[in-house]
Amino acid sequence: MTDLVVRPLAAGEENLFDSMPDPLPQLRQVAYADGLAGGGYRPERTWVALRGGRVVARAAWVLPPGAIGEPWLERFDLAAEPEAGAALLHAAHEALGGPQLYYAALPAHWRHRAEVRAVAEAPMAAARLAGLVEQGERLRLTWTGAPLPAFSGRYTFRPAADHAEINDLVARIARPDVLTGREVALAVRGVDLATEPLAWLNSPAGAWRIALRAGEPVGLVGTAGDACYPLIAYLGLLDEAVRAELLAEAVRVLAEGGAREVVADADAHRVATVAELERTGFRQVRSRIVFAPAP
Incomplete structure (x- = not known):
């Protein structure tokens, strides 16, 4: 030196x-x-x-x-x-x-x-x-117009009725699949996007979609079409089988609103989530290795 x-x-x-x-x-x-x-x-x-x-x-x-x-x-x-x-x-x-x-x-x-x-x-x-210690890896993926998978017909989708319904479902989902911008939400406003997404996202309840099977909620996705870029901010499941179709539904809604690119962040160790994003037409564009101060 x-x-x-x-x-x-x-x-x-x-x-x-x-x-x-x-x-x-x-x-x-x-x-x-x-x-x-x-x-x-x-x-x-x-x-x-x-x-x-x-x-x-x-x-x-x-x-x-x-x-x-x-x-x-x-x-x-x-x-x-x-x-x-x-x-x-x-x-x-x-x-x-x-x-x-x-x-x-x-x-x-x-x-x-x-x-x-x-x-x-x-x-x-x-x-x-x-003195910094590696804590994990986050991937950023983008969809840029690839054809979406076909829907099976097993599920129906509707907008969330209100914020209370969103909060109720969030409380039931232990580990959301997709949390885009989680690090920024925590640093800027002290919000954990996994447990308090509405404290960070200012989109109306209608921007959230609920997946249902036989009338019962099985998944929840929150999108933001007017952020710095259209994104899937939150995606959580009560039944993992709905993951593919809920992702496709979220992209479909954003694309119909004019989005040409959709962004999603997922932890690299969530292998099934990353694979499903890629099957939906997303491609990896960035990795972020998280380092934190040693205890």
Whole structure:
């Protein structure tokens, strides 16, 4: 780590962050300049490590304006040994009041792509050296117009009657299949999307669809067509057999409302959910490895 200089950005030198070439240009993410303009990124929460005047590591913590939670590490790129990245993180953690969550964004199927693994492994190793512990993996998938599977006729679907009906079903669903934007809901408003989706989503009750079999509810899905992009925000099941048709119903409703792309997030270990999303025409576009401070 010869002559490594670690420091936050000063106001007016924001371009220093972008002087480091993007190591994963195929990954769709918010540009640093756009994050600054929106107020989520700030120079004092952006750190760089320089060697010979060249940026060899950069890290940016983000917190949307008005959020009640703590900033999380959204961008962390490293073109040096893991120890250099760990030195940056240690210094930043000390200045920012301690380590926070880190969401390591990676292209889809990154483990099977040697060129991506070569880029990804160093910053994740640095995070571990800095005391962060891997907690799981979240996948983002998108549907962009693929034909939907046929409906069997075993189920019927209707809009939720009111918020009370939604809350009643949510209370009966222990582990929702799809929770899109769960991390942001928690950081911005302190809301667990799995148990309090209506505290985060401002869509009307009619935007929620209930699946029924023989008149009894067997699944619930909440969509948002007017968010930053159309998405399946919540999908929970009382009967796993309805998963495929409830997904197709949600996409059908959004597509009829004009959506050309639909987004859904699911935990990577939910193998059946991910497989059903892909059978419905979704494709993986991003992975996020979740790192948390060690207990």
